[in-house]
Amino acid sequence: MADTNPEYPTIIGPDASFKGELTFEKGLRLQGKFDGQINTQGRLLVAKEARMHANVEAGAIIIEGEVKGNLSASDKIELKNSARYEGDLSANKLVVDEGASLNGHVTVGPDAAKGRHTPPPVGMNRPTPTVTPSPNSPQPK
Secondary structure (H helix, E strand, C coil): CCCECCEEEEEEEEEEEEEEEEEECCCEECEEEEEEEEEECCCEECCCCCCCCEEEEEEEEEEECCCEEEEEEEEEEEEEECEEEEEEEEEEEECCCCCCCCEEEEECCCHCCCCCCCCCCCCCCCCCCCCCCCCCCCCCC
């Protein structure tokens, strides 16, 4: 029997490939390949071995693998040190580990979580990526 984690009761295994629109209630651990759209109030974990090309709206998103697409989280997005992410993201909170790769636009804070920022669809031409520090960020000396 496979190890089950109560936070991620749904698993798309390493030998699986899924295309389409996916919804779930609690949590999903993606270990294989996914191409499409995900909408959930739950948690999404993109494992180190996973590859995803999708637009995602979720409660929380953790990326360890490779992701292309736009992400929106009502709570938090975490990019672990093995993460390779390309796209625009918006979240209430963002955690980026040293070593993670991020290419895109970032909107973080309470306004982002309320849906005031809607990233363009995957594949849209985007201007040069910029990161704007929040007003509470320490200023360089």
